[in-house]
Amino acid sequence: MNEFKVLEIKQSVFEDNDKQANLLREELKKDKTFLLNLMSSPGSGKTTTVLKTIKALENEMKIGVLEADIDSDVDARAVAKTNAKVIQLHTGGMCHLDADMTRQGLEGLKIDGIDFVILENVGNLVCPAEFDTGASKNIMILSVPEGDDKPLKYPLMFSIVDVLLINKIDAMEYFDFDLKAVEERAKKINPNIKIIPISAKTGEGMDKWFEWVRNEVKNWNQI
Amino acid sequence: MNEFKVLEIKQSVFEDNDKQANLLREELKKDKTFLLNLMSSPGSGKTTTVLKTIKALENEMKIGVLEADIDSDVDARAVAKTNAKVIQLHTGGMCHLDADMTRQGLEGLKIDGIDFVILENVGNLVCPAEFDTGASKNIMILSVPEGDDKPLKYPLMFSIVDVLLINKIDAMEYFDFDLKAVEERAKKINPNIKIIPISAKTGEGMDKWFEWVRNEVKNWNQI
Numbered sequence: 001m002n003e004f005k006v007l008e009i010k011q012s013v014f015e016d017n018d019k020q021a022n023l024l025r026e027e028l029k030k031d032k033t034f035l036l037n038l039m040s041s042p043g044s045g046k047t048t049t050v051l052k053t054i055k056a057l058e059n060e061m062k063i064g065v066l067e068a069d070i071d072s073d074v075d076a077r078a079v080a081k082t083n084a085k086v087i088q089l090h091t092g093g094m095c096h097l098d099a100d101m102t103r104q105g106l107e108g109l110k111i112d113g114i115d116f117v118i119l120e121n122v123g124n125l126v127c128p129a130e131f132d133t134g135a136s137k138n139i140m141i142l143s144v145p146e147g148d149d150k151p152l153k154y155p156l157m158f159s160i161v162d163v164l165l166i167n168k169i170d171a172m173e174y175f176d177f178d179l180k181a182v183e184e185r186a187k188k189i190n191p192n193i194k195i196i197p198i199s200a201k202t203g204e205g206m207d208k209w210f211e212w213v214r215n216e217v218k219n220w221n222q223i
Numbered sequence: 224m225n226e227f228k229v230l231e232i233k234q235s236v237f238e239d240n241d242k243q244a245n246l247l248r249e250e251l252k253k254d255k256t257f258l259l260n261l262m263s264s265p266g267s268g269k270t271t272t273v274l275k276t277i278k279a280l281e282n283e284m285k286i287g288v289l290e291a292d293i294d295s296d297v298d299a300r301a302v303a304k305t306n307a308k309v310i311q312l313h314t315g316g317m318c319h320l321d322a323d324m325t326r327q328g329l330e331g332l333k334i335d336g337i338d339f340v341i342l343e344n345v346g347n348l349v350c351p352a353e354f355d356t357g358a359s360k361n362i363m364i365l366s367v368p369e370g371d372d373k374p375l376k377y378p379l380m381f382s383i384v385d386v387l388l389i390n391k392i393d394a395m396e397y398f399d400f401d402l403k404a405v406e407e408r409a410k411k412i413n414p415n416i417k418i419i420p421i422s423a424k425t426g427e428g429m430d431k432w433f434e435w436v437r438n439e440v441k442n443w444n445q446i
Contacts, residue, residue, distance in 0.1 A: 042264045043369025072376045095349035126318040145368035146266025153295045
Protein backbone atom coordinates (compact mmCIF):
# COMPACT_ATOMS: atom_id res chain seq x y z
CA MET A 1 0.00 0.00 0.00
CA ASN A 2 1.20 3.50 -0.81
CA GLU A 3 1.39 6.00 1.98
CA PHE A 4 -1.32 8.61 1.97
CA LYS A 5 -1.87 11.85 3.79
CA VAL A 6 -4.96 12.73 5.82
CA LEU A 7 -5.92 16.39 5.57
CA GLU A 8 -8.34 18.05 7.99
CA ILE A 9 -10.07 20.57 5.76
CA LYS A 10 -10.75 24.06 7.02
CA GLN A 11 -14.13 25.70 6.60
CA SER A 12 -14.04 28.09 3.65
CA VAL A 13 -13.70 31.79 4.22
CA PHE A 14 -15.04 32.81 0.81
CA GLU A 15 -18.60 34.03 0.54
CA ASP A 16 -18.86 33.63 -3.20
CA ASN A 17 -18.31 29.94 -3.88
CA ASP A 18 -19.31 30.19 -7.55
CA LYS A 19 -16.51 32.70 -8.17
CA GLN A 20 -13.97 30.49 -6.41
CA ALA A 21 -15.19 27.48 -8.38
CA ASN A 22 -14.79 29.25 -11.73
CA LEU A 23 -11.31 30.44 -10.74
CA LEU A 24 -10.26 26.90 -9.81
CA ARG A 25 -11.72 25.49 -13.03
CA GLU A 26 -9.73 28.00 -15.12
CA GLU A 27 -6.51 27.14 -13.29
CA LEU A 28 -7.08 23.43 -13.77
CA LYS A 29 -7.69 24.03 -17.47
CA LYS A 30 -4.34 25.85 -17.74
CA ASP A 31 -2.62 23.08 -15.75
CA LYS A 32 -4.15 20.46 -18.05
CA THR A 33 -5.81 18.67 -15.16
CA PHE A 34 -9.28 17.22 -15.64
CA LEU A 35 -11.18 17.16 -12.34
CA LEU A 36 -14.13 14.79 -11.99
CA ASN A 37 -16.56 15.32 -9.10
CA LEU A 38 -18.16 11.98 -8.23
CA MET A 39 -21.28 12.06 -6.06
CA SER A 40 -23.78 9.51 -4.76
CA SER A 41 -25.53 8.09 -1.72
CA PRO A 42 -23.42 6.10 0.73
CA GLY A 43 -22.88 2.57 -0.52
CA SER A 44 -23.79 3.08 -4.16
CA GLY A 45 -20.36 1.94 -5.35
CA LYS A 46 -18.28 5.12 -5.70
CA THR A 47 -15.05 3.58 -4.42
CA THR A 48 -15.38 0.38 -6.47
CA THR A 49 -16.04 2.51 -9.57
CA VAL A 50 -12.99 4.65 -8.76
CA LEU A 51 -10.77 1.57 -8.33
CA LYS A 52 -11.92 0.03 -11.63
CA THR A 53 -11.49 3.35 -13.45
CA ILE A 54 -7.93 3.73 -12.17
CA LYS A 55 -7.08 0.19 -13.24
CA ALA A 56 -8.48 0.73 -16.74
CA LEU A 57 -6.78 4.06 -17.39
CA GLU A 58 -3.59 4.17 -15.32
CA ASN A 59 -1.36 3.22 -18.24
CA GLU A 60 -2.72 6.07 -20.35
CA MET A 61 -2.68 8.96 -17.87
CA LYS A 62 -1.42 10.05 -14.47
CA ILE A 63 -4.28 9.79 -11.97
CA GLY A 64 -4.87 11.36 -8.55
CA VAL A 65 -7.74 10.80 -6.12
CA LEU A 66 -9.25 13.07 -3.46
CA GLU A 67 -11.24 10.95 -1.01
CA ALA A 68 -13.62 13.14 0.97
CA ASP A 69 -15.23 11.73 4.10
CA ILE A 70 -16.55 13.00 7.39
CA ASP A 71 -13.83 11.32 9.41
CA SER A 72 -12.75 7.87 8.23
CA ASP A 73 -9.94 6.81 5.89
CA VAL A 74 -11.46 3.50 4.68
CA ASP A 75 -11.68 4.65 1.05
CA ALA A 76 -8.21 6.19 0.87
CA ARG A 77 -6.78 2.92 2.19
CA ALA A 78 -8.44 1.05 -0.68
CA VAL A 79 -7.21 3.51 -3.32
CA ALA A 80 -3.69 3.56 -1.84
CA LYS A 81 -3.30 -0.03 -3.01
CA THR A 82 -3.39 1.20 -6.65
CA ASN A 83 -0.80 3.24 -8.53
CA ALA A 84 -2.86 6.43 -8.23
CA LYS A 85 -1.83 9.15 -5.81
CA VAL A 86 -4.47 9.60 -3.12
CA ILE A 87 -5.20 11.96 -0.27
CA GLN A 88 -7.93 11.58 2.36
CA LEU A 89 -9.88 14.77 3.09
CA HIS A 90 -11.73 15.02 6.38
CA THR A 91 -14.59 17.51 6.24
CA GLY A 92 -15.06 17.65 10.01
CA GLY A 93 -18.78 16.93 9.97
CA MET A 94 -19.66 18.88 6.83
CA CYS A 95 -21.51 16.84 4.23
CA HIS A 96 -20.12 18.55 1.14
CA LEU A 97 -16.99 20.04 -0.42
CA ASP A 98 -16.97 23.52 -1.90
CA ALA A 99 -14.39 24.99 -4.29
CA ASP A 100 -11.99 26.22 -1.62
CA MET A 101 -12.08 22.89 0.20
CA THR A 102 -11.39 21.15 -3.11
CA ARG A 103 -8.47 23.52 -3.68
CA GLN A 104 -7.05 22.58 -0.26
CA GLY A 105 -7.29 18.94 -1.28
CA LEU A 106 -5.59 19.50 -4.64
CA GLU A 107 -2.77 21.41 -2.96
CA GLY A 108 -2.41 18.57 -0.46
CA LEU A 109 -2.21 16.08 -3.33
CA LYS A 110 0.58 18.09 -4.99
CA ILE A 111 -0.90 17.99 -8.41
CA ASP A 112 2.00 18.69 -10.83
CA GLY A 113 1.78 16.61 -13.97
CA ILE A 114 -1.44 14.84 -12.99
CA ASP A 115 -3.84 14.50 -15.95
CA PHE A 116 -6.94 13.28 -14.21
CA VAL A 117 -8.15 13.83 -10.64
CA ILE A 118 -11.19 12.07 -9.23
CA LEU A 119 -12.87 13.80 -6.30
CA GLU A 120 -14.93 11.22 -4.43
CA ASN A 121 -17.35 13.56 -2.68
CA VAL A 122 -19.08 12.86 0.66
CA GLY A 123 -21.80 10.18 0.28
CA ASN A 124 -24.94 12.27 0.09
CA LEU A 125 -27.55 13.30 -2.50
CA VAL A 126 -28.33 16.71 -1.01
CA CYS A 127 -25.52 18.99 0.16
CA PRO A 128 -22.88 18.11 -2.48
CA ALA A 129 -25.33 19.17 -5.22
CA GLU A 130 -25.52 22.66 -3.74
CA PHE A 131 -21.82 23.55 -4.07
CA ASP A 132 -19.79 23.89 -7.27
CA THR A 133 -16.41 22.28 -6.48
CA GLY A 134 -14.70 23.72 -9.56
CA ALA A 135 -14.76 20.32 -11.24
CA SER A 136 -14.53 19.96 -15.01
CA LYS A 137 -17.49 17.54 -14.96
CA ASN A 138 -19.98 16.30 -12.37
CA ILE A 139 -20.96 12.64 -12.16
CA MET A 140 -23.56 10.88 -10.08
CA ILE A 141 -23.93 7.20 -9.31
CA LEU A 142 -27.37 5.81 -8.59
CA SER A 143 -27.37 2.13 -7.67
CA VAL A 144 -30.25 -0.19 -8.48
CA PRO A 145 -31.06 -1.13 -4.84
CA GLU A 146 -31.68 2.57 -4.04
CA GLY A 147 -34.81 2.55 -6.18
CA ASP A 148 -36.11 4.22 -9.32
CA ASP A 149 -37.84 7.12 -7.53
CA LYS A 150 -34.62 9.00 -6.76
CA PRO A 151 -34.87 11.58 -9.60
CA LEU A 152 -38.24 12.60 -8.10
CA LYS A 153 -36.75 12.98 -4.63
CA TYR A 154 -33.39 14.61 -5.40
CA PRO A 155 -34.03 16.72 -8.51
CA LEU A 156 -31.22 19.21 -7.80
CA MET A 157 -28.58 16.46 -7.91
CA PHE A 158 -29.93 15.06 -11.18
CA SER A 159 -30.10 18.57 -12.66
CA ILE A 160 -26.41 19.40 -12.14
CA VAL A 161 -24.66 16.23 -13.34
CA ASP A 162 -23.21 15.54 -16.77
CA VAL A 163 -23.29 11.77 -16.43
CA LEU A 164 -25.53 9.45 -14.45
CA LEU A 165 -23.99 6.03 -13.84
CA ILE A 166 -26.65 3.48 -12.92
CA ASN A 167 -24.65 0.93 -10.94
CA LYS A 168 -25.30 -2.64 -9.68
CA ILE A 169 -27.32 -3.58 -12.77
CA ASP A 170 -26.18 -7.16 -12.12
CA ALA A 171 -28.61 -7.13 -9.18
CA MET A 172 -31.51 -5.83 -11.30
CA GLU A 173 -33.58 -9.01 -11.07
CA TYR A 174 -33.49 -8.77 -7.27
CA PHE A 175 -35.07 -5.34 -7.07
CA ASP A 176 -38.14 -3.61 -8.47
CA PHE A 177 -36.18 -1.08 -10.51
CA ASP A 178 -37.61 0.41 -13.68
CA LEU A 179 -34.56 1.52 -15.69
CA LYS A 180 -36.68 3.17 -18.36
CA ALA A 181 -38.61 5.17 -15.76
CA VAL A 182 -35.33 6.43 -14.22
CA GLU A 183 -34.06 7.46 -17.65
CA GLU A 184 -37.27 9.34 -18.40
CA ARG A 185 -37.37 11.02 -14.98
CA ALA A 186 -33.72 12.05 -15.17
CA LYS A 187 -34.02 13.41 -18.73
CA LYS A 188 -37.12 15.39 -17.82
CA ILE A 189 -35.04 17.22 -15.20
CA ASN A 190 -31.86 17.35 -17.27
CA PRO A 191 -32.31 16.74 -21.02
CA ASN A 192 -28.54 16.69 -21.63
CA ILE A 193 -27.73 14.07 -19.01
CA LYS A 194 -25.77 11.08 -20.31
CA ILE A 195 -26.90 7.82 -18.74
CA ILE A 196 -24.61 4.77 -18.57
CA PRO A 197 -25.87 1.58 -16.88
CA ILE A 198 -22.93 -0.29 -15.33
CA SER A 199 -21.92 -2.97 -12.91
CA ALA A 200 -18.65 -1.89 -11.32
CA LYS A 201 -18.51 -5.39 -9.82
CA THR A 202 -18.90 -7.51 -12.96
CA GLY A 203 -17.55 -4.92 -15.41
CA GLU A 204 -20.72 -4.76 -17.53
CA GLY A 205 -21.05 -1.38 -19.27
CA MET A 206 -17.75 -0.12 -17.82
CA ASP A 207 -16.02 0.17 -21.21
CA LYS A 208 -18.53 2.83 -22.23
CA TRP A 209 -17.75 4.75 -19.03
CA PHE A 210 -13.97 4.47 -19.50
CA GLU A 211 -14.38 5.69 -23.08
CA TRP A 212 -16.33 8.74 -21.88
CA VAL A 213 -13.60 9.56 -19.32
CA ARG A 214 -10.82 9.02 -21.88
CA ASN A 215 -12.44 11.44 -24.35
CA GLU A 216 -13.22 14.08 -21.75
CA VAL A 217 -9.68 14.03 -20.34
CA LYS A 218 -8.27 14.33 -23.88
CA ASN A 219 -10.56 17.20 -24.81
CA TRP A 220 -9.98 19.09 -21.56
CA ASN A 221 -6.22 18.67 -21.67
CA GLN A 222 -6.12 19.31 -25.44
CA ILE A 223 -4.06 16.22 -26.10
CA MET B 224 -55.88 7.49 -1.09
CA ASN B 225 -56.32 9.80 1.92
CA GLU B 226 -55.73 13.47 1.45
CA PHE B 227 -52.52 14.75 2.92
CA LYS B 228 -51.12 18.18 3.60
CA VAL B 229 -47.77 19.45 2.35
CA LEU B 230 -46.05 21.75 4.83
CA GLU B 231 -43.12 23.99 3.87
CA ILE B 232 -41.07 24.02 7.05
CA LYS B 233 -39.53 27.24 8.28
CA GLN B 234 -35.92 27.42 9.37
CA SER B 235 -35.73 27.26 13.17
CA VAL B 236 -35.17 30.43 15.15
CA PHE B 237 -33.92 28.67 18.28
CA GLU B 238 -30.23 28.60 18.98
CA ASP B 239 -30.35 25.83 21.55
CA ASN B 240 -31.77 22.82 19.72
CA ASP B 241 -31.03 20.39 22.59
CA LYS B 242 -33.23 22.43 24.91
CA GLN B 243 -36.08 22.51 22.35
CA ALA B 244 -35.70 18.77 21.80
CA ASN B 245 -35.97 18.00 25.53
CA LEU B 246 -39.01 20.25 25.84
CA LEU B 247 -40.74 18.51 22.94
CA ARG B 248 -39.89 15.07 24.35
CA GLU B 249 -41.43 15.97 27.70
CA GLU B 250 -44.61 17.26 26.03
CA LEU B 251 -44.92 14.10 23.95
CA LYS B 252 -44.48 12.01 27.10
CA LYS B 253 -47.34 13.90 28.75
CA ASP B 254 -49.48 13.55 25.60
CA LYS B 255 -48.77 9.79 25.50
CA THR B 256 -47.30 10.02 22.03
CA PHE B 257 -44.30 7.89 21.15
CA LEU B 258 -42.20 9.56 18.45
CA LEU B 259 -39.82 7.41 16.42
CA ASN B 260 -37.11 9.14 14.36
CA LEU B 261 -36.22 6.92 11.40
CA MET B 262 -32.99 7.70 9.56
CA SER B 263 -31.04 6.11 6.69
CA SER B 264 -29.39 6.68 3.32
CA PRO B 265 -31.68 7.28 0.37
CA GLY B 266 -33.09 4.00 -0.93
CA SER B 267 -32.38 1.82 2.09
CA GLY B 268 -36.06 0.97 2.52
CA LYS B 269 -37.40 3.52 5.02
CA THR B 270 -40.79 3.93 3.34
CA THR B 271 -41.34 0.19 2.81
CA THR B 272 -40.48 -0.40 6.47
CA VAL B 273 -42.90 2.35 7.50
CA LEU B 274 -45.70 0.87 5.37
CA LYS B 275 -45.20 -2.64 6.78
CA THR B 276 -45.02 -1.31 10.34
CA ILE B 277 -48.30 0.58 9.92
CA LYS B 278 -50.00 -2.51 8.52
CA ALA B 279 -48.79 -4.69 11.40
CA LEU B 280 -49.76 -2.29 14.19
CA GLU B 281 -52.68 -0.18 12.96
CA ASN B 282 -55.28 -2.28 14.75
CA GLU B 283 -53.50 -1.86 18.08
CA MET B 284 -52.72 1.86 18.08
CA LYS B 285 -53.43 5.16 16.29
CA ILE B 286 -50.50 5.95 13.99
CA GLY B 287 -49.31 9.17 12.36
CA VAL B 288 -46.43 9.71 9.92
CA LEU B 289 -44.26 12.76 9.24
CA GLU B 290 -42.60 12.37 5.84
CA ALA B 291 -39.63 14.71 5.54
CA ASP B 292 -38.14 15.37 2.14
CA ILE B 293 -36.31 18.14 0.36
CA ASP B 294 -39.15 18.80 -2.03
CA SER B 295 -41.08 15.76 -3.29
CA ASP B 296 -44.20 14.07 -1.96
CA VAL B 297 -43.55 10.55 -3.30
CA ASP B 298 -43.37 8.98 0.16
CA ALA B 299 -46.43 10.75 1.59
CA ARG B 300 -48.45 9.55 -1.39
CA ALA B 301 -47.48 5.95 -0.58
CA VAL B 302 -48.33 6.31 3.12
CA ALA B 303 -51.62 8.08 2.33
CA LYS B 304 -52.89 4.77 0.93
CA THR B 305 -52.82 3.31 4.47
CA ASN B 306 -55.06 4.17 7.44
CA ALA B 307 -52.32 6.23 9.11
CA LYS B 308 -52.52 10.00 9.11
CA VAL B 309 -49.63 11.49 7.13
CA ILE B 310 -48.17 14.91 6.45
CA GLN B 311 -45.39 15.73 3.98
CA LEU B 312 -42.73 18.09 5.32
CA HIS B 313 -40.61 20.01 2.84
CA THR B 314 -37.31 21.11 4.30
CA GLY B 315 -36.50 23.55 1.51
CA GLY B 316 -33.05 22.17 0.76
CA MET B 317 -32.03 21.38 4.32
CA CYS B 318 -30.89 17.82 4.82
CA HIS B 319 -32.11 17.35 8.38
CA LEU B 320 -34.94 18.12 10.78
CA ASP B 321 -34.33 19.70 14.17
CA ALA B 322 -36.70 19.78 17.15
CA ASP B 323 -38.54 22.94 16.12
CA MET B 324 -39.05 21.65 12.57
CA THR B 325 -40.36 18.39 14.03
CA ARG B 326 -42.72 20.40 16.25
CA GLN B 327 -44.03 22.25 13.16
CA GLY B 328 -44.67 18.86 11.55
CA LEU B 329 -46.49 17.49 14.61
CA GLU B 330 -48.66 20.59 14.80
CA GLY B 331 -49.46 20.21 11.10
CA LEU B 332 -50.41 16.58 11.67
CA LYS B 333 -52.82 17.59 14.46
CA ILE B 334 -51.67 14.97 16.88
CA ASP B 335 -54.54 14.55 19.41
CA GLY B 336 -55.02 10.96 20.43
CA ILE B 337 -52.23 9.60 18.29
CA ASP B 338 -50.21 6.90 20.10
CA PHE B 339 -47.31 6.45 17.73
CA VAL B 340 -45.74 8.90 15.27
CA ILE B 341 -43.06 7.87 12.81
CA LEU B 342 -40.81 10.65 11.56
CA GLU B 343 -39.22 9.54 8.30
CA ASN B 344 -36.21 11.85 8.29
CA VAL B 345 -34.41 13.11 5.15
CA GLY B 346 -32.39 10.32 3.47
CA ASN B 347 -28.90 11.03 4.72
CA LEU B 348 -26.34 9.53 7.13
CA VAL B 349 -24.72 12.82 8.13
CA CYS B 350 -26.86 15.86 8.97
CA PRO B 351 -29.82 14.07 10.62
CA ALA B 352 -27.44 12.54 13.17
CA GLU B 353 -26.36 16.01 14.28
CA PHE B 354 -29.79 17.25 15.42
CA ASP B 355 -31.93 15.87 18.24
CA THR B 356 -35.50 15.95 16.90
CA GLY B 357 -37.09 15.39 20.30
CA ALA B 358 -37.94 11.79 19.35
CA SER B 359 -38.54 9.14 22.01
CA LYS B 360 -36.20 6.78 20.17
CA ASN B 361 -33.84 7.00 17.19
CA ILE B 362 -33.67 4.25 14.58
CA MET B 363 -31.38 3.74 11.63
CA ILE B 364 -31.76 1.47 8.64
CA LEU B 365 -28.66 0.18 6.91
CA SER B 366 -29.40 -1.91 3.84
CA VAL B 367 -27.18 -4.76 2.72
CA PRO B 368 -26.30 -3.27 -0.72
CA GLU B 369 -24.82 -0.18 0.99
CA GLY B 370 -21.96 -2.26 2.36
CA ASP B 371 -20.58 -3.37 5.70
CA ASP B 372 -18.11 -0.49 6.09
CA LYS B 373 -20.77 2.11 6.98
CA PRO B 374 -20.18 2.09 10.78
CA LEU B 375 -16.57 3.05 10.03
CA LYS B 376 -17.65 5.91 7.78
CA TYR B 377 -20.63 7.33 9.69
CA PRO B 378 -19.77 6.72 13.37
CA LEU B 379 -21.90 9.61 14.66
CA MET B 380 -25.08 8.12 13.20
CA PHE B 381 -24.34 4.68 14.65
CA SER B 382 -23.52 6.25 18.03
CA ILE B 383 -26.90 8.00 18.48
CA VAL B 384 -29.39 5.30 17.47
CA ASP B 385 -31.22 2.90 19.76
CA VAL B 386 -31.93 0.34 17.05
CA LEU B 387 -30.12 -0.56 13.85
CA LEU B 388 -32.32 -2.34 11.32
CA ILE B 389 -30.22 -4.17 8.74
CA ASN B 390 -32.56 -4.32 5.76
CA LYS B 391 -32.63 -6.25 2.46
CA ILE B 392 -31.11 -9.37 4.02
CA ASP B 393 -32.96 -11.32 1.31
CA ALA B 394 -30.34 -9.93 -1.11
CA MET B 395 -27.41 -10.98 1.10
CA GLU B 396 -26.08 -13.61 -1.30
CA TYR B 397 -25.81 -10.96 -4.03
CA PHE B 398 -23.51 -8.66 -2.10
CA ASP B 399 -20.25 -8.98 -0.16
CA PHE B 400 -21.76 -8.04 3.16
CA ASP B 401 -20.30 -9.32 6.43
CA LEU B 402 -23.19 -9.13 8.91
CA LYS B 403 -21.00 -10.12 11.83
CA ALA B 404 -18.48 -7.40 10.98
CA VAL B 405 -21.24 -4.76 10.91
CA GLU B 406 -22.54 -5.94 14.28
CA GLU B 407 -19.07 -5.77 15.80
CA ARG B 408 -18.32 -2.36 14.30
CA ALA B 409 -21.66 -0.92 15.42
CA LYS B 410 -21.35 -2.30 18.96
CA LYS B 411 -17.84 -0.96 19.29
CA ILE B 412 -19.23 2.55 18.67
CA ASN B 413 -22.46 1.99 20.59
CA PRO B 414 -22.45 -0.98 23.01
CA ASN B 415 -26.18 -0.59 23.75
CA ILE B 416 -27.33 -0.61 20.12
CA LYS B 417 -30.02 -3.20 19.33
CA ILE B 418 -29.51 -4.82 15.94
CA ILE B 419 -32.38 -6.44 14.04
CA PRO B 420 -31.72 -7.95 10.58
CA ILE B 421 -34.87 -7.68 8.44
CA SER B 422 -36.26 -7.86 4.96
CA ALA B 423 -39.05 -5.31 4.73
CA LYS B 424 -39.83 -6.87 1.34
CA THR B 425 -40.18 -10.56 2.32
CA GLY B 426 -41.12 -9.94 5.97
CA GLU B 427 -38.16 -11.87 7.40
CA GLY B 428 -37.25 -10.61 10.89
CA MET B 429 -40.05 -8.04 10.89
CA ASP B 430 -41.95 -9.63 13.80
CA LYS B 431 -39.01 -8.92 16.06
CA TRP B 432 -39.08 -5.27 14.95
CA PHE B 433 -42.86 -4.95 15.45
CA GLU B 434 -42.47 -6.46 18.91
CA TRP B 435 -39.80 -3.88 19.79
CA VAL B 436 -42.08 -1.02 18.63
CA ARG B 437 -45.10 -2.47 20.46
CA ASN B 438 -43.19 -2.66 23.76
CA GLU B 439 -41.65 0.78 23.42
CA VAL B 440 -44.99 2.43 22.63
CA LYS B 441 -46.58 0.67 25.61
CA ASN B 442 -43.78 1.65 27.99
CA TRP B 443 -43.69 5.27 26.80
CA ASN B 444 -47.43 5.70 26.94
CA GLN B 445 -47.69 3.77 30.22
CA ILE B 446 -50.42 1.53 28.89
